[in-house]
Amino acid sequence: MEFDLEDPLVSLEEEQTFTISELFASESEHVPSPNCLTSTHFRVFCCEAISLILQVQVSCKLDPFVAYLAINYLHRFMSSQEIPQGKPWFLRLVVISCLSLASKMKNTTLSFLVIQKEGCYFKAQSIQRMELLILGALKWRMRSITPFSFLHFFISLAEIKDQSLKQALKSRASEIIFNAQNDIKLLEYKPSTVAATALIFASHELFPQQYSILRASITASEYLDGETLSKCFDLMQDMMRMEAKELMIDTSFLSTETPVSMLERNTKRQRI
């Protein structure tokens, strides 16, 4: 049996009933505090910071889990702070520090030099001070409980026999979770709710015939609140619709270069 002793994204490969309930009990320690979600400053700051993190992910070819973890730290940290005004360097320093902490937890080598190729350069000492500030605010709870922690558990409820089906389901659900991280609204929901919702969507896409069974087994879970799950589902449905729409526009543009397609594309760009 191989044991990943260092995985900071807790996942349960074996099922231990007391550990499952403990995981659900402690997930609220790994989400941002609720008060911040109505703050415009928080949303603007986080959107810009996430954009920067995703840029680094692409340019440094980071494991997407590292970026995901960094964004988790960002949300938790910034929800416990007042957003400072008139300090443009602060955002960059927070981003670099969150990426640094996430890469260390994930045991990835990520030099400070690499992640700040452009713009102002921070000394190692400054980054360490920010790291310590973030660690204190997060109470050193860096092994974050995220939606990924719950996928195995929910999949096991459906009692799917086919291993490749389970793997495909998990992969697609993970992809949905990665894509969803941009939307701040999703922070209102617990990681377990996000995981359950992503799985329901993934099963509908991949295995329509199994969909109703999986949905029923997930929603029957004692750990989930049906009403909250329903709201999260609606939100994710909107996000998926948007994703599908963008995909159609791209496809349409490739297949038929018509004035209508061009017009739609320009309209989209203007809206952004």
Next chain:
Amino acid sequence: MEMEKTGAGVAVLSAKEAFEKLEKVGEGTYGKVYRAREKATGKIVALKKTRLHEDQEGVPPTTLREVSILRMLSRDPHVVRLMDVKQGQNKEGKTVLYLVFEYMDTDLKKFIRSFRQTGQSIPPQTIKSLMYQLCKGIAFCHGHGILHRDLKPHNLLMDRKTMMLKIADLGLARAFTVPIKKYTHEILTLWYRAPEVLLGATHYSMAVDIWSVGCIFAELVTKQALFAGDSELQQLLHIFRLLGTPNEEVWPGVSKLKDWHEYPQWNPKSLSTAVPGLDELGLDLLSQMLEYEPSKRISAKKAMEHAYFNDLDKGHL
């Protein structure tokens, strides 16, 4: 550029202001251990102090991962609780971390020694209760993908009044163990070490902790270490004399381990000769903990379900 203080202006007490150090109770590679009182609450804690080394890459990854692990594991009643992590500065202005643990007044090593001195046996139900708590705590750690790797009576803290047992010295906290004095006849870390570790296995598994649990189980019954070697070779020979020298039949792959050699050939003896006073069910559980082949050793969770614990009142554990 100078980084200004950020966040709301909430006054946070530094570690020095928040705690009154009462006495130094230990010292290790990375720092000192104090019994201390939290001024705000009067609560007694164990303060473990470590300097955070300045690094070109910020907070050291090892420190980060291990403190995070301790924070997660502290939810279980059978793992010693890391209550807080405080940052401070020492006289030279260097960053210092204080790990704030709940304080426990004794450990299993002292507990066993006290019975040895009086010549009394530890009551069977007490042994059973302590063993159940140990299995439960280890099952919790393993369920989170955490191995202890250095289980021994000194690392199992106890509250003498409630007979609660808690696992300590996971990860970084282990660095604070009182150092082994040179020339002492007792080499703690060898006595509880699994044979695959002694034979140079590079891949550890949960089974290394179960072996240690088995050794501790036997020691609770007899009040003496089961395998008390003073070198790695002697440790192996102690094991082989009791359990028989392993071969490819009882332990497939053993002869391919890095530090395997030719050893004197002993036949296995009955465990009851080494652990008199333990009943049949206890001997069965112990034998499953001391299986040579790591993959065949019982898991902590399965051990909790063993019939040996059937008559134990588990309600308060």
